[in-house]
Amino acid sequence: MFAWLKSFASPKELSKAGVLGMNRRNFDIISQYNPRCLYPLVDDKVKTKELANKIGISTPRLIGIIEYQYEAKNILDIIHGQKEFVIKPAQGSGGKGVLVIKDYQEEGHFFTTASGRQLAYNEVYQHISNILSGLYSLGGKYDTAIVEELVHFSDIFKDYSYQGVPDVRVIVYKGYPAMAMTRLPTKASGGRANLHQGAIGVGLDISNGKALHGVCRDIPITIQPDTGADLMKIEVPYWREHLLIGALAYEMTGLGYLGADIVLDARRGPMMLELNARPGLAIQIANGIGLKNCLKEIDKSYPSGLSAEERVDFVLNKRAK
């Protein structure tokens, strides 16, 4: 009769496992370390990109921006000479409104998307117009459209994901990378890398980028259901560079608790796609460990006053032992 109760943990058990709950995250961490005035730095991708370039974090190169409806027709001038590019909203979230153009024929203005769909100029124009009118941004605010360089995703994740592009999310606390996972799109998630849509989350060892534990829809898994690949064999290359992006993002924004979304470009290595001032808690499930203890340890025994590089090395050495 009370069997369903077993699917609930007691608060004591969760606390013992070091799980960070939503209320504590909001009250103890975000409201303490992320002053609201810093949010615009990460909410607007144009701003994030500018700051990132200044501090030396690599991001997809900005080709152009369109701010007002009357500028929408300028798109042809902006993409002149480009073969492939991405058009996306500056304040979008959850991958909404991202249009990936893999092939653009200047003659006749033919666009081919990543999924192979053919688009005519007026459809692209309409898409930009939608972005500007706030269709994809929170609360329907007017938005800016960004045209940026296409990332050529490295092949190493190819076996692990269905269509789409996996990315790596690093949680950075007080400048120290605290926890990481990679998000792998599945058939069920429609090729999108969002966990709540059914993508797989694989927790990564913060000291070496190796797979620790995998979940899909909050259920532990070890095999990618679409491709049959062994998720536990994942090892993210350029791990130090990944962590460095996270650590620098702290310097760049001043946010004490942030999530950095990083993709791996085949030629240029890890690139930061976006930053998040309120990263979710699902990463704990992907890692199979609670975040609270990690954060507590950083509070207690990690030195302050180190540079980004030193912090990354500190993390790499600490966990390796």
Place this chain on the structure above:
Amino acid sequence: MLKKIASVRGILSIFLFLSIIYAGYCIYYKVEYWGFHFTPKQTANIWSIEAHISFEPTGEPIKVSLTTPRSNDSFKVLEENTIAEGYKISKNKTASRLIMTSPAREELQDIYYKILLFDNTDSRGKTKSAAPATPEAPIFDEQKLAAAKQLLKLAQAREGDPVSQIIRLLNEEPMHPAVQAYLPVKTTQKIMVEIISDLLALKKIPSQIARGFKLQESKKSLSPDLMIEAYTNGSWRIYDIKTGKKGIPDNFVLFQRGGQSLIDVEGGENSVIKFSVLKSITSSMKLAGQRAKLLNQEDRFQYSIYNLPLAQQNTLKWLSIFPLAILMIVLMRNVIGLQTMGTFTPMLLAMSLIKTGFWPGMLCFAIIMTLGLLIRFVMSKFNLLLVPRISAVVIFVILIMQSLTIIGYQLDFHIAQSAVFFPIIIMSWIIERASITWEEDGALNACREIIFSLVVAIATYFVISSEYIRHIMFAFNELNLVVLFMVMLLGTYTGYRLMELKRFRPLVKK
């Protein structure tokens, strides 16, 4: 960090504590002095007693003196009214008599005196007073004295205190032979009172007559009931002369105490006084102002909600349930962890459900949602811009509501007409949100959001639909302050949400 929480929490807890004390005091105050009730629709009886005095003038200057109830005698006087044309009216407060004077007149005189009373059940039937003089023993012949003494002896075997004992003995059925012999053949209430009084005097217990009315509606005119008051243990106590019961019976209003006459007419003869009693019912809330007035607390009452025009009171009554609904939302989101569409959407839905009734509301909601989502799906093919698109949805929702109402009217299907009570903009946003979630995160997530929102709305509905809770939140509106600090204190709650206990369950090591 810890210290900061502790202090914020500490301060809020102190405020919560203070607000509870304040609300507690106000509740006590309103119940005690304004007569508020914890249950809704409480009514208080208001009695109107009318005395009709008529007499024939003798041609001399007229002076009519009528005894009136005192307001501290267990009933409170709301209003006093005298209709006595051409008379000069004055009041003798100490003796509580109404005095009407007039020069000589000729025709038959009619004077009306009317009072409105309500029961406040405070001090009943016990009046402290200095000891009166010991009564003189009645002058009886020997035979009668012997009989009286026998009665007193017999009475001792009866129940109760000496006064009740005597009354009980006299009223016993079947009558004791000794009593039968003692009482005159025909007794009236007045004679009865006199006999009791004499017997008490033999025992050196002072006593006096009291007149009053049993408040019960009757068409015919009444004459007052008599009771006897005896002085024992330092205060006057009143006794029913039939049952010997101590204290004023329920709904009995004392008109006159002591030896004074009910009415004295100078300059008139054949005076007749007739009483009639009428009952009317008012909500106890309405009486509050009158009560406050009697207690000289008008200011306090004037600046309360309850002194506003009724229409405004109703609006405020509606508003005063909001804080509780908000508390529900906070609990559902931050303690249970249900993600809903928009923060206050469920609350607004719950409000609509109150107006429509539960099932009719749910049915209309389902119909509007289904039709709205269908239309929205068709519309998503057109790729409209955001503002025009949501505007179109709003217009569709209005059209759906109109058709529902018309169809409901034609088919005599009244519940369909409750559609108009749903907030149009809110419904449109729900439809918009649901269809976006549907497209992006799949039907499962969309349905889950709708269902969670509904669950929260229904839970909120059940809290605020209770007439009882609504009444309490309005009558004791200081409770909203308590709710405020509870909500703020919940803002510092950092524990796990109920849903997280399930979500993070896999993280617990076995």
